[in-house]
Amino acid sequence: EIKNFGQFEWAKTMSLEDRLGLIESMIHTLAKTHAKGKTWGEAILPNFIFTKELRSILVDPETSYERIPVLEQRAIDLRNFITSVSGALARSDGYTDFKRIAAQVIEAYDDSEVAAELARVVSRPLPWRQRLTFGIWGKFRIGSTDLKEYERVRVAIRDVLEKFVAR
Numbered sequence: 001e002i003k004n005f006g007q008f009e010w011a012k013t014m015s016l017e018d019r020l021g022l023i024e025s026m027i028h029t030l031a032k033t034h035a036k037g038k039t040w041g042e043a044i045l046p047n048f049i050f051t052k053e054l055r056s057i058l059v060d061p062e063t064s065y066e067r068i069p070v071l072e073q074r075a076i077d078l079r080n081f082i083t084s085v086s087g088a089l090a091r092s093d094g095y096t097d098f099k100r101i102a103a104q105v106i107e108a109y110d111d112s113e114v115a116a117e118l119a120r121v122v123s124r125p126l127p128w129r130q131r132l133t134f135g136i137w138g139k140f141r142i143g144s145t146d147l148k149e150y151e152r153v154r155v156a157i158r159d160v161l162e163k164f165v166a167r
Helices: 009-013 014-037 069-091 098-109 114-124 128-132 133-144 147-166
Strands: 047-051 056-057
Touching: 014 047, 014 056, 014 069, 014 098, 014 133, 056 133, 069 114, 069 133, 069 147, 098 147, 114 147, 128 133, 133 147
Parallel strands: none
Antiparallel strands: 047 056
């Protein structure tokens, strides 16, 4: 639990709706990064910081993708972000409306080509190796509490995208 908020005392009293409101800033930052031809590798909550004005900044770019097409990299960045936000809000607030989180992210990102690729990415379960090592990979790499939560988020993303891509 955080005790010293430093210059960010405003974070102490944030409601769930306030935290959900920060998602749009982070997604716009990620979309701008993608628009510059870059992907992040770990587009997860611990890799975003905020200025006093609540402008988000992506930090900690030591992870990169290898031998994965750029469109798929962008989709994986989005999947990891949604998973990270979902896990954090489930732990901090007991909030499990993962469809709402996925819809908010997908609508704010607003790229039908990436959405279609994300639909492809979340249509398949994790490979057996990642399932086997999920206790390490999932908890620390993408912020899911456990494999069961990851699967619930993956299905929520898939369900939202069925409606989004159909538009």
